[in-house]
Amino acid sequence: MISVQNLTHQYDSVAAVTDVSLTLGDDEAVAIVGANGSGKTTLVRHFNGLLTPDTGTVSVDGRAVTDDPVYARTTVGMVFQHPRDQFVAATIGTDVAFGPENLGLTREEIDTRVKTALAAVGLKGRRDERLDRLSGGEQARVAIAGALAMNPDHLVLDEPFAGLDWPARQTVREHLAELANNDTGIVIVTHELRDIVSLVDRIIVMADGQVVADGPLDAVRDQLSEYGVRPPETC
Amino acid sequence: MLRYTPADRFAHGLDPRAKLAFQVGFVAATVTVDQGIGLGALAVVALISLWSAGLSLGTALWTFRAPIALLAAGPLIAGLTFGAPWFDLRAALRSARAGGAVLLALFIAGAYIRSTPVRETQAAIQWVLPGRLGRILGVGVGLVFRLIPLVVEDLRRVRRAQLARRGDARGWTDQAANIGIAGLRRTFGRAERLGLALQARCFAWNPTLPPLRWRGRDTIVVALAIGLVLAAAFGGRV
Numbered sequence: 001m002i003s004v005q006n007l008t009h010q011y012d013s014v015a016a017v018t019d020v021s022l023t024l025g026d027d028e029a030v031a032i033v034g035a036n037g038s039g040k041t042t043l044v045r046h047f048n049g050l051l052t053p054d055t056g057t058v059s060v061d062g063r064a065v066t067d068d069p070v071y072a073r074t075t076v077g078m079v080f081q082h083p084r085d086q087f088v089a090a091t092i093g094t095d096v097a098f099g100p101e102n103l104g105l106t107r108e109e110i111d112t113r114v115k116t117a118l119a120a121v122g123l124k125g126r127r128d129e130r131l132d133r134l135s136g137g138e139q140a141r142v143a144i145a146g147a148l149a150m151n152p153d154h155l156v157l158d159e160p161f162a163g164l165d166w167p168a169r170q171t172v173r174e175h176l177a178e179l180a181n182n183d184t185g186i187v188i189v190t191h192e193l194r195d196i197v198s199l200v201d202r203i204i205v206m207a208d209g210q211v212v213a214d215g216p217l218d219a220v221r222d223q224l225s226e227y228g229v230r231p232p233e234t235c
Numbered sequence: 236m237l238r239y240t241p242a243d244r245f246a247h248g249l250d251p252r253a254k255l256a257f258q259v260g261f262v263a264a265t266v267t268v269d270q271g272i273g274l275g276a277l278a279v280v281a282l283i284s285l286w287s288a289g290l291s292l293g294t295a296l297w298t299f300r301a302p303i304a305l306l307a308a309g310p311l312i313a314g315l316t317f318g319a320p321w322f323d324l325r326a327a328l329r330s331a332r333a334g335g336a337v338l339l340a341l342f343i344a345g346a347y348i349r350s351t352p353v354r355e356t357q358a359a360i361q362w363v364l365p366g367r368l369g370r371i372l373g374v375g376v377g378l379v380f381r382l383i384p385l386v387v388e389d390l391r392r393v394r395r396a397q398l399a400r401r402g403d404a405r406g407w408t409d410q411a412a413n414i415g416i417a418g419l420r421r422t423f424g425r426a427e428r429l430g431l432a433l434q435a436r437c438f439a440w441n442p443t444l445p446p447l448r449w450r451g452r453d454t455i456v457v458a459l460a461i462g463l464v465l466a467a468a469f470g471g472r473v
Contacts, residue, residue, distance in 0.1 A: 050434055070437055078435040085425070086432035088381055090239045094352055101354070101442040110443060128241040132384075146436065 001026055002047050002076065002154060002185075007056035009042050016042040018209040019056070026153050029186040031196050034206035035228030040189045041081075043206065044156045047187070048076040061153075074103065077147030081159040083139040084131075092118070092134075092142050093127025099150045117145040121175050137168025141175060154185035161195045169195055193217075193224070197232040205229065236384050237290075237298045237345055239352050245452075246288035246350035251359035253453035253460075254347050257284075260460030261343045263467040265336035274335055281339040288346035299341050306334035353377045358444035370440045382422075382429060389421040390414060 002024040009017040017039045024030055032040045045051045046058045049069035058065045058072075065072040080086045089095040096117055100110040118124050121141040131142060140160060147155055160176070161169045177199055180186045188196050193203070203220050205213035207227040213220040217232070224231045241247070246254070261280065268274050285295055296303065314327030357373035364372060393414050397403070402410055 045431075048435060050431055073435060073437045080428070080432060080435075082428070084385070085428040086435070088377075088429070088433065088436070089353060091241055091352070094354055098442075099436040101444070102437040102439040104439065104441070104443055107443060107446060130238075130240060132238075150436070 001061055003059045003062075004043075004046070005057045005059075007043070007046060007058060008054050009039075009046065009051060010054055011042075015209050017046075020209070020211050021056075022204065022211060022214065024154065024185065024187060026185050027183045028202060029180045029200045030188070030202045030204060031193065031200040032187060032189045032204045032206060033191060033193060033224070033229045035191060038206040038227070039209035040191075040206050041158055042209075044078075044158065044187060044189055047154070047156055048072045048078055050078070074150050075152055076154045076156060077150050077152035079140075079143045079147050079155065079157040079160060081162055083136075083143035086143055086146065087131050087139075090130055090132075091127065092123060092129050092131060092145075095131060095142060096127070096145045096149050099146060103150070113149045113151065114145075117148040120148055120179065121145045122171065135168065137164050137171055140164060140168065140172050144172075144175065148179075148184075152184070154187060155179060156187040156189070158189045159191075160188060161190070161192070173199065191229060193229060193232045236387055237294075237348050238380075238384055240289070240349055242289045242350075244287055244289045244350065246284065246346055248450075248452070249350070249456060250447055250449050250453040251351050251355040252362060252447060252449075253456040254351060255359055255363070256457045257460040257463075258340075258343055258347060260463035260467075262340050264463040265340050267467040268336055269329075269332065271332070274332055274339075277336065277339050281342040284343050284346040288350040290346055290349045295342050295345050298345060299338065302341060303338060306338060309334045348380075352445070353380045354445050355447070356380075358447055361444065362447060374440065378429075382426065385425050385429075386418070386422050389425065390418045393417040393421070 004020055004022050007017055007020045008015070020039075020043060032044065034040050042051065046053060046065065047060070049058075049065040049072045052066060060072045060075050063071050087095050088098050093114055096114045097110050100113045105113070114127060115124070118127060121144050123138070123141055123145060131139065134142065144155070144157070144160075157176070160172055164172065173195055176186060176188075176196075180199060186199065188200065190196060197217060201216060203213070203215065203217055204211055205220055205223060205227050212227055213223045221231055261277070264273075264277060268277060282292065285292060310327040310331040313330035314322045314324065316323050353376070357377050360373040360376060361369040363369065397410060397413055402413065405413075
């Protein structure tokens with residue numbers, strides 16, 4: 001479980017997140033939506049300790065992220081907006097293995113995790129392919145596999161559909177739906193609900209660094225336009 | 236852009252320690268080579284190395300086109316004299332041979348990069364240099380190999396964006412400054428995002444590295460490397 005209490009984060013003197021409190025359950029599928037600059041990305045980067053709170057606390061399974069960032073980073077997998085930014089190797093297999101290698105696991109365990117993660121995103125048997133020769137959709141799936149190989153309870157995806165064409169969006173969405181069905185908590189950061197409305201059961205709306213609405217789609221639908229998010233029925 | 240490409244080639248199957256030893260031997264030999272026959276022999280070895288890594292001569296020449304241009308300028312400058320006869324052919328040839336030797340060493344390095352995953356290089360470096368120094372060097376090599384292709388790609392993008400808006404109509408200093416400044420800014424951005432990604436994936440100084448497997452063919456390659464070093468040390472100017 002991810003728990004955020006009175007979190008505030010500023011970049012220099014500009015407030016990005018102000019006094020946010022929320023809790024995310026282990027098997028929840030949640031969308032964090034809002035216009036550009038609403039604080040979505042800053043908020044989720046606190047979930048696994050990539051940022052340090054100015055005030056407030058973030059904890060994962062009761063452990064403060066600032067005290068135990070390694071636990072947070074293995075429990076909360078992060079997939080960045082631009083997959084290429086998170087690749088650290090030349091081939092699919094070596095990149096997906098990067099995280100488990102950092103955990104000091106045995107080679108056999110690493111191989112098992114790589115195989116399982118690649119199978120989960122439909123890239124089984126392709127571990128020796130070069131990353132720079134993959135399509136955008138395939139790169140997005142490798143990025144997800146890289147996070148899955150850490151065996152996380154939660155997977156946080158920052159704008160996972162940005163820059164993908166329709167078939168690629170479909171494929172990524174199908175794999176995310178499978179993960180959600182297999183009890184992996186999913187947190188999707190987006191400003192566009194149309195791709196994920198069927199995937200999530202809770203929508204957190206952010207504006208000016210604050211949570212302004214939180215609940216199922218029907219409860220927040222009327223407020224979406226007001227905060228710069230296109231309601232799904234008009235997509 | 237030269238980078239590791241998986242393949243079932245002879246060089247890919249070698250232990251990275253053997254490949255590093257071979258590079259050291261080859262570079263030692265290039266330092267002492269002074270005659271055409273020695274250079275010719277090294278050229279044959281370099282071409283075999285390229286072939287064994289699945290890297291064509293054309294690709295290697297294109298990859299190293301910038302250093303080749305610099306190396307080509309060497310003999311012209313070396314041959315110039317301040318008085319008659321104005322151009323010393325012997326000095327130019329000497330410089331050309333030295334440049335040729337450097338190019339062959341680059342080919343060997345290219346074959347290594349093409350055939351060796353970064354993690355294996357890291358494992359080999361940490362085997363050669365145990366302890367903190369080896370870890371720092373190994374990780375440093377890995378990061379450089381990761382970042383350089385991204386930076387080159389960014390510079391190309393900046394260049395293309397400049398051309399798309401008739402940037403070539405400006406003076407070359409303006410063009411170079413635009414590419415340099417934009418490139419630098421993007422490089423810092425890339426480095427920051429890569430750092431964030433490494434943190435997110437629990438970056439560690441002592442990760443599980445791939446196992447290194449020494450086989451008979453590695454012994455042969457190291458024997459060849461030792462032969463090259465001995466030839467360099469005792470063979471005199473060949």
